[in-house]
Amino acid sequence: MASVTFDHASRLYPGSTRPAVDQLNLETADGEFLVLVGPSGCGKSTSLRMLAGLEEVNSGNIFIGERNVTDVPPKDRDIAMVFQNYALYPHMTVAENMGFALKIAGINKDERASRVLEAAKLLDLEPYLGRKPKALSGGQRQRVAMGRAIVRQPQVFLMDEPLSNLDAKLRVQTRTQIASLVRRLGVTTVYVTHDQTEALTMGDRIAVLKDGLLQQVGTPRDLYEKPANIFVAGFIGSPAMNLFVAEVVDGGVQFGTSVIPVERELLSSVNAKTVTIGVRPEDIVVSSAFGEGLPVDIDLIEELGADGYLYGHADISGKRTDLVTRVDGRVHPNAGEKVYLTAKPGHLHLFNNESGERIGNKPVVTA
Amino acid sequence: MPSLIALVVGAVALPAVTILIVAAAEWVISHLRPKAQRRVRPWVWLSLACIMIAVTLIYPIVVSLGLSLRGADGSAWAGFTNFIWAFGTEMRPILLNNLLWLIVFPVGVTAVAVLMAVLLNKVRYEKVARVILILPTAVSFTAAAVTWRQMYTYAPAGRTQLGVFNAVLQAFGIEPVAWLARPAGADQWMNNLSLIMVAVWASLGIALLIITAAVKAVPQELNEAARLDGASEWGVFLHVTLPTIWPSVLTVITTQIMFALKIFDIVYIMTNGNNGTDVVANKLYNEVFRNPTNLGHAAAIAVLLLVAAIPVLWLNLRNMRKEGLT
Numbered sequence: 001m002a003s004v005t006f007d008h009a010s011r012l013y014p015g016s017t018r019p020a021v022d023q024l025n026l027e028t029a030d031g032e033f034l035v036l037v038g039p040s041g042c043g044k045s046t047s048l049r050m051l052a053g054l055e056e057v058n059s060g061n062i063f064i065g066e067r068n069v070t071d072v073p074p075k076d077r078d079i080a081m082v083f084q085n086y087a088l089y090p091h092m093t094v095a096e097n098m099g100f101a102l103k104i105a106g107i108n109k110d111e112r113a114s115r116v117l118e119a120a121k122l123l124d125l126e127p128y129l130g131r132k133p134k135a136l137s138g139g140q141r142q143r144v145a146m147g148r149a150i151v152r153q154p155q156v157f158l159m160d161e162p163l164s165n166l167d168a169k170l171r172v173q174t175r176t177q178i179a180s181l182v183r184r185l186g187v188t189t190v191y192v193t194h195d196q197t198e199a200l201t202m203g204d205r206i207a208v209l210k211d212g213l214l215q216q217v218g219t220p221r222d223l224y225e226k227p228a229n230i231f232v233a234g235f236i237g238s239p240a241m242n243l244f245v246a247e248v249v250d251g252g253v254q255f256g257t258s259v260i261p262v263e264r265e266l267l268s269s270v271n272a273k274t275v276t277i278g279v280r281p282e283d284i285v286v287s288s289a290f291g292e293g294l295p296v297d298i299d300l301i302e303e304l305g306a307d308g309y310l311y312g313h314a315d316i317s318g319k320r321t322d323l324v325t326r327v328d329g330r331v332h333p334n335a336g337e338k339v340y341l342t343a344k345p346g347h348l349h350l351f352n353n354e355s356g357e358r359i360g361n362k363p364v365v366t367a
Numbered sequence: 368m369p370s371l372i373a374l375v376v377g378a379v380a381l382p383a384v385t386i387l388i389v390a391a392a393e394w395v396i397s398h399l400r401p402k403a404q405r406r407v408r409p410w411v412w413l414s415l416a417c418i419m420i421a422v423t424l425i426y427p428i429v430v431s432l433g434l435s436l437r438g439a440d441g442s443a444w445a446g447f448t449n450f451i452w453a454f455g456t457e458m459r460p461i462l463l464n465n466l467l468w469l470i471v472f473p474v475g476v477t478a479v480a481v482l483m484a485v486l487l488n489k490v491r492y493e494k495v496a497r498v499i500l501i502l503p504t505a506v507s508f509t510a511a512a513v514t515w516r517q518m519y520t521y522a523p524a525g526r527t528q529l530g531v532f533n534a535v536l537q538a539f540g541i542e543p544v545a546w547l548a549r550p551a552g553a554d555q556w557m558n559n560l561s562l563i564m565v566a567v568w569a570s571l572g573i574a575l576l577i578i579t580a581a582v583k584a585v586p587q588e589l590n591e592a593a594r595l596d597g598a599s600e601w602g603v604f605l606h607v608t609l610p611t612i613w614p615s616v617l618t619v620i621t622t623q624i625m626f627a628l629k630i631f632d633i634v635y636i637m638t639n640g641n642n643g644t645d646v647v648a649n650k651l652y653n654e655v656f657r658n659p660t661n662l663g664h665a666a667a668i669a670v671l672l673l674v675a676a677i678p679v680l681w682l683n684l685r686n687m688r689k690e691g692l693t
Binding site for chain 2: 053077079089
């Protein structure tokens with residue numbers, strides 16, 4: 001087991017002008033579960049493949065433990081990877097697939113068999129050891145891919161969207177299984193996903209990437225309560241945070257007809273007439289007094305049992321802006337109606353309009 | 368006048384009869400229930416092909432079987448004497464030559480094609496290199512044989528060498544080699560290898576094409592997974608690439624075995640079986656068209672070739688079935 005360090009690591013694909021991964025600095029502690037998340041094309045998979053040695057590092061360095069592996073071929077890095085489509089060897093049985101790395105390493109047959117069996121037990125794969133991948137279900141293949149990684153007892157696990165080929169229910173189930181299994185084994189893990197829910201539920205820490213640039217690294221809670229910029233604010237959380245430009249007034253920001261109070265200290269660090277505010281759906285309420293707050297036309301109410309979500313739009317300084325807010329799942333206004341929304345005081349995230357950077361360093365804790 | 372009749376029969380009557388048969392059959396089919404129509408129609412069209420095959424293949428096979436049991440002129444009953452002759456002292460070296468072809472040629476073509484396909488997949492100017500390697504496929508075997516005979520041309524040491532190979536050897540001060548003309552005997556296998564070399568050269572392109580398609584179809588992640596599992600490039604080839612492309616390799620091997628069984632043109636043109644290079648198909652040709660003609664011998668050889676092809680065909684079909692193609 002070992003830590004993993006990206007030190008100004010960059011990858012520029014031939015024929016491209018913009019690096020796919022740009023000066024990435026990232027550290028993963030020994031035994032930590034780090035999730036790389038971001039939209040497609042953000043460079044998360046490329047970063048993982050650089051760590052695996054499958055992608056060239058054009059500048060900077062990558063370390064596994066103390067060892068600089070930048071120019072070490074994949075076979076000598078002592079890492080195991082779970083691929084999105086599992087990449088199981090089709091001509092080998094489950095047992096052979098799982099034992100392949102050990103066979104290559106020259107480990108004798110008996111030990112190989114016992115280690116494969118041990119991993120198979122861990123993953124409920126015992127009855128399938130003699131089968132070929134073709135005869136397995138998607139979930140079973142996924143487990144074989146996990147098993148193949150576990151048997152290795154590598155220094156680092158790399159996982160490239162390992163759940164995206166599973167159906168929704170199985171994905172949620174497998175998500176917790178992987179997270180607990182990896183924690184139990186205590187192996188450093190770098191996990192790539194485009195799904196922010198997966199990132200929030202699995203990771204010890206999350207690194208958010210966009211356009212090859214690292215946006216923020218932190219615990220799931222950090223990212224949720226203190227997003228470093230507009231991108232992270234909008235990316236983490238589901239439904240996404242409401243983000244729109246608001247006017248700065250004395251004592252707070254304008255929110256429709258009402259003013260949401262903002263701490264003097266925070267407000268004083270805004271050097272512009274307007275600011276981008278972010279409010280999570282759970283921090284917006286339908287105001288009890290009609291005419292007070294932001295007038296919103298309701299487009300849709302999404303009932304999810306206990307909770308519901310109100311989707312509507314408002315006219316904010318001449319621009320149609322879509323808004324989401326959490327409402328009670330049973331008692332709520334209906335689509336087509338007009339309501340006034342107001343934000344809970346102290347639950348606003350403030351961002352600089354120009355740079356998109358967060359203003360103030362205080363986390364916004366949802367009650 | 369006979370040629371005019373042939374023209375009329377071939378170009379007008381045959382197509383006309385075919386169209387008439389199909390039209391009549393379609394008319395009958397149109398009166399059937401839709402479900403029956405769907406079942407019957409393919410057979411009507413297939414039957415045309417089946418009849419053609421029967422006329423051009425099955426009938427000759429039956430005739431050959433009959434001839435193989437008769438004497439030199441095809442009339443007197445001869446029992447199995449032709450087959451006894453076919454394994455006798457006259458034929459034995461010829462059979463051995465074919466055996467050499469059967470082993471060296473398919474293995475040579477396939478091994479080189481696999482090697483080239485895998486290496487081509489790793490180089491930058493892959494397309495250019497592949498075109499160059501596949502180009503010989505465009506040359507007919509006859510033309511290749513004629514050209515290579517020139518390239519193999521031998522003159523005694525010190526004389527002007529017209530053959531490319533010997534010219535090069537002599538330029539480096541090495542004794543010229545009689546590529547095709549070593550006297551029959553201990554060294555005759557070298558003559559055979561020279562011939563096989565030509566066949567490998569001419570067949571490599573198509574084999575390379577098939578194997579390249581298979582190599583390209585190996586998912587990149589499989590190679591990556593193997594590399595991460597600690598495999599060297601050789602290990603990746605051995606444990607991942609080769610098993611994955613194996614069905615294609617088998618197809619290439621079996622096709623080339625069939626080709627080696629009936630190899631004729633290269634031998635006929637380059638040596639006509641002299642200097643210990645005769646092969647079964649060339650012998651068959653000579654039994655039919657050279658004095659003394661012996662139709663019984665020729666037919667026996669033809670039957671043997673057919674029988675030898677059956678296990679290879681079976682292997683090929685089984686491979687296709689495994690791949691879900693049949």
